[in-house]
Amino acid sequence: MTLAQTEVPRILLADDEAPARQRLRDLLDECRETFPLAIVDEARTGREALDVLNREKVDIVLLDIRMPDMDGLEAARHIAGMAAPPAIIFTTAFDSYAFKAFEVNAIDYLLKPIRRERLLTALNKTRGSPPVSREALAAAANLPRRHLSVHERGKIHLVPLGDVLYLRAELKYVTVRTADREYLVEESLTKLEEEFGEAFVRIHRNCLVARQAIAGFERNAEESESGWAVVIRATGEKLAVSRRQQNVVKQFR
Amino acid sequence: MAKWGTVASINQTGTGIRLPNFCNLGVMLRAVVVVNIFVLAAAILRASSPTAIAAEFLSLAGFAEPALILSLLALCAVRRVLHAVGYVVSWIAVLAFELVLAFFLYHMVRGLIPGGAAMPFTQVALVVLFGTAFTLAYFDLRSRALSPAIAEARIQALQARIRPHFLYNSINAVLSLMRAEPRRAERALEDMADLFRVLMADNRTLAPIGQEVELAKQYLAIEEIRLGDRLRVAWNTERMPGDALVPSLVLQPLLENAVYHGIEPAEAGGEISIEVARAGDRLVISLANPYPGEGRQTAGNRMAIANIKERLQLHFDDEADMRSETTGGVYRVTIRLPYLTAPA
Numbered sequence: 001m002t003l004a005q006t007e008v009p010r011i012l013l014a015d016d017e018a019p020a021r022q023r024l025r026d027l028l029d030e031c032r033e034t035f036p037l038a039i040v041d042e043a044r045t046g047r048e049a050l051d052v053l054n055r056e057k058v059d060i061v062l063l064d065i066r067m068p069d070m071d072g073l074e075a076a077r078h079i080a081g082m083a084a085p086p087a088i089i090f091t092t093a094f095d096s097y098a099f100k101a102f103e104v105n106a107i108d109y110l111l112k113p114i115r116r117e118r119l120l121t122a123l124n125k126t127r128g129s130p131p132v133s134r135e136a137l138a139a140a141a142n143l144p145r146r147h148l149s150v151h152e153r154g155k156i157h158l159v160p161l162g163d164v165l166y167l168r169a170e171l172k173y174v175t176v177r178t179a180d181r182e183y184l185v186e187e188s189l190t191k192l193e194e195e196f197g198e199a200f201v202r203i204h205r206n207c208l209v210a211r212q213a214i215a216g217f218e219r220n221a222e223e224s225e226s227g228w229a230v231v232i233r234a235t236g237e238k239l240a241v242s243r244r245q246q247n248v249v250k251q252f253r
Numbered sequence: 254m255a256k257w258g259t260v261a262s263i264n265q266t267g268t269g270i271r272l273p274n275f276c277n278l279g280v281m282l283r284a285v286v287v288v289n290i291f292v293l294a295a296a297i298l299r300a301s302s303p304t305a306i307a308a309e310f311l312s313l314a315g316f317a318e319p320a321l322i323l324s325l326l327a328l329c330a331v332r333r334v335l336h337a338v339g340y341v342v343s344w345i346a347v348l349a350f351e352l353v354l355a356f357f358l359y360h361m362v363r364g365l366i367p368g369g370a371a372m373p374f375t376q377v378a379l380v381v382l383f384g385t386a387f388t389l390a391y392f393d394l395r396s397r398a399l400s401p402a403i404a405e406a407r408i409q410a411l412q413a414r415i416r417p418h419f420l421y422n423s424i425n426a427v428l429s430l431m432r433a434e435p436r437r438a439e440r441a442l443e444d445m446a447d448l449f450r451v452l453m454a455d456n457r458t459l460a461p462i463g464q465e466v467e468l469a470k471q472y473l474a475i476e477e478i479r480l481g482d483r484l485r486v487a488w489n490t491e492r493m494p495g496d497a498l499v500p501s502l503v504l505q506p507l508l509e510n511a512v513y514h515g516i517e518p519a520e521a522g523g524e525i526s527i528e529v530a531r532a533g534d535r536l537v538i539s540l541a542n543p544y545p546g547e548g549r550q551t552a553g554n555r556m557a558i559a560n561i562k563e564r565l566q567l568h569f570d571d572e573a574d575m576r577s578e579t580t581g582g583v584y585r586v587t588i589r590l591p592y593l594t595a596p597a
Contacts (some may be wrong), residue, residue, distance in 0.1 A: 019426040020426070020429065020479070068519055093421035094421050094422070
């Protein structure tokens, strides 16, 4: 037997309410007999949960849906982008929207108050079954994320959406440009446009620009088939506007 | 059997319909408008040519307006008695009273108006009966339209939206206390029982504000278990007349909203402040909570507000109002209603 197999699953609890976390601890203690486990840490918000994941090795996250700062659904979407994501078990007291979305997308969740037997079943299910896909989570979400997540060296790095100047599709990735640097995310530009369509405008087949990052437009730009280029506020970069998207120039003038 | 009793009462659409409070300015205004529309209709019917409508209207109004004003004053004076005798009896009483009033006015006014004498009393009596019935029927319809019994389906949808969240979270919180702090768990269950007793009762009645405040405190005690020091409450009720009557369950749904939209979404929580005070002949209830501004008004919130507004209208007509505003990250809702106390 290798060392990895003898290790017990490491669990992270995320819930903003102290009594709810205490109750989960009590229940997990009772599960130990049949399902040996270790509780790694507790988190009060989705963001804290991500911080713990950056620090510790975690196998299972018990994730409350409604939490302040960053809710469980957004946190789950960032977690699902990890190279070796932990299994996620959602918990919720009542959220009629989430119920429906989760059922439709075959995402498992536990209803609070949680029964020990139900928790045990969910814990056992994490062995062997594949983690929830990013696509299913995206389909279940009713709100756009407020961050994009970049996964570098096994760590989750959050880029607040307000910092993003533009998104440009490369071969396999999308480049996320902020005032300070560039990041690569493994997502599709079309999906990003669907999610953040209100804050961004498409200027080219391969480029979405944040509305608030547009300083102005320039004529007679080189390498631009329409002759127009968008000037980015923070960096002064000029991005070509395609012939098909020319009408955005009018929109902003 | 008690269970079936409550179910049946929901289906009786007529329950809770009473004559309006004729001392209320809004009701008086409505009565004046309705009666004058009726008088105008009668004038149009009686007039031999379109040019004669104005003259007919004047001669009818010369009789109708004094009758209307005297009736309103009288109905205002005896409203408690009318409410006590029941709806059907009060209708008959009002109709009979109007006939008697019409009889006296007929003999007094007849000499003053040229042409007024042309109408025999039987005809006047019929017009008065129709006019009175028309006005009472208007108030009947209005009362039914605003009746919570009709709005039952909507209210149940509202309950399905906001209460389960509180119910399941609270049960979960109490379960977590069971092992470590059984005494606190007991207390919390008692508070929950009190709260749900009121939530499930007929909330079409008026209740003293003091009782509403007590209930609100019990509700907040339950929420405090889950939210701990994230939930801070400032009560400002030194100038509150505890006996002032308000629609029952006016405060708790507002607090539930404040917790859901103002406290839970904030990592550090926040403070809810409630002020209840008397200002002259009005009672002013004002509640403020931080609004982290997710920019999302849920349907549940809008329905709770609309539901309270509707019940204020039903009880106080235009003499009560409810306003809400968000300024500088603070959501504030203010209710003003007539200061009323239970009859001694």
